[in-house]
Amino acid sequence: MHKSTIKQITLxxxxxxxxxxxxxxxxxxxxxxxxLPMHIPVLIAGFSLGLPMAILVGVLTPVLSxxxxxxxxxxxxxxxxxxELGTYAAGTSLLYRTFKWNVYVSLIVTMILGRIMAMAAVxxxxxxxxxxxxxxxxxxxxxVTVGIPGIVIQLLLIPPIVILLRKRNLI
Numbered sequence: 786m787h788k789s790t791i792k793q794i795t796l797x798x799x800x801x802x803x804x805x806x807x808x809x810x811x812x813x814x815x816x817x818x819x820x821l822p823m824h825i826p827v828l829i830a831g832f833s834l835g836l837p838m839a840i841l842v843g844v845l846t847p848v849l850s851x852x853x854x855x856x857x858x859x860x861x862x863x864x865x866x867x868x869e870l871g872t873y874a875a876g877t878s879l880l881y882r883t884f885k886w887n888v889y890v891s892l893i894v895t896m897i898l899g900r901i902m903a904m905a906a907v908x909x910x911x912x913x914x915x916x917x918x919x920x921x922x923x924x925x926x927x928x929v930t931v932g933i934p935g936i937v938i939q940l941l942l943i944p945p946i947v948i949l950l951r952k953r954n955l956i
Contacts (some may be wrong), residue, residue, distance in 0.1 A: 793834055793835060793838045794838070795833055796830070796833055796838075796956075797830065797834060797838045797841060797909060798844050800827065800829065800830035800833070800834075800842045801826075801842055801845055801846050801849065802825045802848070803825075803826040804823050804826040804827055804842070804846035804847075804850065805846065805849060805850050805853065805854070807823065807825065808822045808823045808850060808854075808856060808953040809824060809854060809856075810822070812856065815927040817856075818931060818932070819931055819932065819934050819937070820934055820935040820938060821932050821935030821936070821939065822935070822939065823847060823850065823870065824844060824870065824873060824939060825847060825868075825938070825942070825943065826842075826846070827842055827843050827846055827870045827873050827874050827937060828873050828874070828877055828892065828896075828943055829943060829946060829947065829950075830837065830842040830843070830874055830894070831843070831873060831874040831875065831876065831878040831881070831895070832877045832878070832881050832882070832891070832943075832947045832950075832956065833876025833941075833947075833950065833955075833956040834874075834878060834956075835882065836878045836879060836882075836884075838876035838881070839874040839875060839877070839949065840871055840874050840875050842874055843867075843871040843872070843874030843875065844871045844874075845865050845871055846870060846871070847863060847866040847867050848863065848867060856865075860916065861910050861914070861916035861917070861918055864906055864944055865902075865903045865906035865907050865908060865910065866903075868902045868903065868905075868906045869900070869902050869903040869906070870899070871902075872895070872898050872899040872902040872913045873895055873896070873898075873899040876891070876894065876895030876898050876899065877891055877895045878896060880895060881947075888943075888944045888947050888948060889940075889944050892939070892940065892943055892944060893940075896936065896939065900925055900928070901928065901935065903924075903925065903928065904921045904922070904924065904925040905921070907921045907924045907925070907942045908920075908921040923925065
């Protein structure tokens with residue numbers, strides 16, 4: 786196996802592990818959904834990994850968390866979280882690594898795209914399944930409002946972490 790492939794697989798495993806542990810810690814200490822702890826390692830994975838491996842982290846992290854911890858609920862939460870986090874990982878990988886956008890712009894655009902994907906997924910769940918979820922616009926407004934502390938944490942912590950990792954040649 787090529788050295789960069791091994792590095793990508795190792796980093797992917799690390800980000801998935803962090804994505805499993807961080808939400809458990811936040812939920813023990815308080816309202817995890819407010820701080821969006823699973824988003825942090827997935828977003829950093831997108832900045833750090835190539836597109837396929839980043840998407841794998843974005844999709845597997847909520848699935849494994851759901852199966853191992855019961856969070857998020859398999860239905861109706863897991864489907865929109867898989868799409869939202871997969872979009873986060875894909876967006877940051879494409880915008881930052883492929884298109885060479887600025888770390889801050891990549892993060893903000895990706896956060897918007899992820900929420901649009903979540904809203905679209907909620908729309909599909911409401912219209913095509915038995916999911917009891919609010920109207921997609923009400924859902925996304927509520928998710929953003931409740932998640933403001935987590936969004937602020939992401940905007941303050943992720944860019945410096947990515948810049949530091951890049952400076953140290955770790956990504």
